[in-house]
Amino acid sequence: MSDERDPVVSDEGTAHAIEVTINGETHKRTVLARQLLVHFLRDTLGLQGTHVGCDTGSCGACSVIVDGQLIKSCMMLAPQVDGASIETVEGLAQDGELNVLQRSFNENHGLQCGYCTPGMLMAATDLLRRNPNPSEDEIRHGIRGNICRCTGYVNIVKSIKAAAEAGAGAAEEASR
Amino acid sequence: MLLESVEYTRPRNLDEALRALASREGAAVLAGGQSLVNVLKNRVASVDLLVDVSRLDELRRIEVGADGGLEIGACVTYDELERSDDIRGAQPMLASAAGHIEDRQIRNRGTIGGNCCLSDPSNNLPPLLIALGATMNVQGPGGGRQVPAEDFFFGYFMPALEPGEILRSISIPPLADDAGVGYQALSVGHDSKAIVRAAAHVRGGDTIEDARVVLAVVGPRPVRHSAMEDLLNGAPASAETVERASEAIGDGDGLEPISDAHGSADYRRRVARVLARRAVYEAMMRGARS
Ligand SMILES: Cc1cc2nc3c(=O)[nH]c(=O)nc-3n(C[C@H](O)[C@H](O)[C@H](O)COP(=O)(O)OP(=O)(O)OC[C@H]3O[C@@H](n4cnc5c(N)ncnc54)[C@H](O)[C@@H]3O)c2cc1C
Ligand code: FES
Ligand code: FES
Numbered sequence: 001m002s003d004e005r006d007p008v009v010s011d012e013g014t015a016h017a018i019e020v021t022i023n024g025e026t027h028k029r030t031v032l033a034r035q036l037l038v039h040f041l042r043d044t045l046g047l048q049g050t051h052v053g054c055d056t057g058s059c060g061a062c063s064v065i066v067d068g069q070l071i072k073s074c075m076m077l078a079p080q081v082d083g084a085s086i087e088t089v090e091g092l093a094q095d096g097e098l099n100v101l102q103r104s105f106n107e108n109h110g111l112q113c114g115y116c117t118p119g120m121l122m123a124a125t126d127l128l129r130r131n132p133n134p135s136e137d138e139i140r141h142g143i144r145g146n147i148c149r150c151t152g153y154v155n156i157v158k159s160i161k162a163a164a165e166a167g168a169g170a171a172e173e174a175s176r
Numbered sequence: 177m178l179l180e181s182v183e184y185t186r187p188r189n190l191d192e193a194l195r196a197l198a199s200r201e202g203a204a205v206l207a208g209g210q211s212l213v214n215v216l217k218n219r220v221a222s223v224d225l226l227v228d229v230s231r232l233d234e235l236r237r238i239e240v241g242a243d244g245g246l247e248i249g250a251c252v253t254y255d256e257l258e259r260s261d262d263i264r265g266a267q268p269m270l271a272s273a274a275g276h277i278e279d280r281q282i283r284n285r286g287t288i289g290g291n292c293c294l295s296d297p298s299n300n301l302p303p304l305l306i307a308l309g310a311t312m313n314v315q316g317p318g319g320g321r322q323v324p325a326e327d328f329f330f331g332y333f334m335p336a337l338e339p340g341e342i343l344r345s346i347s348i349p350p351l352a353d354d355a356g357v358g359y360q361a362l363s364v365g366h367d368s369k370a371i372v373r374a375a376a377h378v379r380g381g382d383t384i385e386d387a388r389v390v391l392a393v394v395g396p397r398p399v400r401h402s403a404m405e406d407l408l409n410g411a412p413a414s415a416e417t418v419e420r421a422s423e424a425i426g427d428g429d430g431l432e433p434i435s436d437a438h439g440s441a442d443y444r445r446r447v448a449r450v451l452a453r454r455a456v457y458e459a460m461m462r463g464a465r466s
Contacts, residue, residue: 013181013224033184033226036177036213055177056214060281069255069284075213076285079184080228126280144367145279 023091031078060146089118110159112150132169207290244350250289307375355379356463374451422453
């Protein structure tokens with residue numbers, strides 16, 4: 001965590017020095033209290049894989065994993081993640097290669113427009129960590145917070161199932 | 177969206193939090209943020225200082241007393257409620273209700289205290305906490321006080337908190353060996369916003385005692401239906417008793433539900449009786465099984 005020091009107050013509210021680890025890389029920045037986490041990721045750090053859909057906590061497009069917990073980044077403030085370790089969709093591919101889950105979405109047509117996909121992938125990553133071999137019901141329950149307006153979910157469920165069968169679940173569980 | 181200018185502070189303990197909250201009129205407690213952040217986006221409240229209590233250890237404990245009673249810190253999340261062995265053991269219905277709030281992301285952040293302090297009449301936990309006979313432990317600049325859950329939900333978005341007060345924890349008395357709890361909701365979709373809720377507690381084996389019947393989303397606050405409770409207490413534990421007692425709700429005269437896209441006020445009044453009957457019956461069955 002960053003050194004204890006008083007935030008700077010201006011007519012924009014408080015500004016806080018924070019330190020966060022994102023996909024293994026440490027970032028030190030000064031953030032305004034009024035900045036949502038999703039804008040810190042997208043605008044301040046340029047990590048635009050995380051999408052903004054509804055901006056009301058309803059669609060899940062902005063889902064990322066903070067300290068092992070799936071959350072919606074439009075529902076947290078940037079200073080709240082001081083000291084945290086964050087995983088975003090940019091961290092899934094390894095050495096430029098899509099991981100098993102991402103490949104499965106590709107092969108099983110788990111996306112059409114792709115807007116929901118980053119959030120869906122993070123929700124699926126979280127699900128497979130907790131439950132490496134989910135049933136269809138468990139998959140649907142796991143992605144309850146993620147809306148897709150294109151696919152009707154059938155191919156998303158299929159993609160997650162296939163990824164689990166290809167060992168994505170076991171790998172995620174081991175990585176915890 | 178960029179929020180309106182706001183200051184943020186993360187106090188190190190409850191005393192600091194109380195001091196920060198008292199420091200100005202526009203200070204607000206930030207717990208899970210799963211409602212408050214949307215309030216800030218909508219700019220409907222004038223908040224100029226957020227006091228983030230979500231990481232305070234003092235508010236994050238679950239304690240089990242020698243008698244099996246629970247004291248749950250206000251910032252325990254829904255996910256923690258669902259997974260806690262202590263809560264699953266002592267109050268399985270609470271663990272299950274928390275596990276069905278909306279979705280994983282919200283369950284990872286939303287807190288039992290925030291669910292109550294928002295005092296949204298459609299929220300999941302308030303009616304159940306009233307049925308369980310819970311007590312809200314409130315801390316203010318001048319000390320602590322206790323508020324029975326049934327007096328805590330004052331009205332739409334109005335908890336019984338004075339300015340500067342923080343909900344510290346919620347105490348739930350142990351369930352008697354012959355007690356059962358029922359919780360029914362008619363929801364818009366799976367695990368989503370409810371149109372009407374009914375929660376019930378009964379005990380006593382062959383004769384019903386300590387009946388508590390709570391109806392919610394039928395007015396500005398969850399309410400106990402004492403006429404139905406009176407017909408249950410002392411009567412034989414049977415389906416007929418429950419059916420007859422539920423007639424006390426009738427067509428829901430006295431309830432003040434709103435009409436919205438999900439149901440008219442009239443519909444909500446009628447559904448209230450059906451759900452109350454099912455909740456009491458469920459409580460009776462669970463009590464008999466334990
Ligand atoms: C898309 C969506 C759907 C939802 N669906 C449901 C649903 O179906 N059922 C349901 O029950 N909820 C639902 N919620 C709301 C969610 O459960 C919130 O978590 C809850 O209403 C507030 O809890 P919180 O911890 O997030 O509190 P916050 O949002 O941080 O705070 C809520 C209010 O309570 C005050 N407060 C919080 N904690 C304290 C405390 N300890 N002492 C004093 N004041 C305090 C805050 O100042 C604020 O006014 C939904 C939210 C979203 C975004
Ligand atoms: S953009 Fe965050 S949930 Fe929709
Ligand atoms: S692929 Fe278009 S929203 Fe899901």
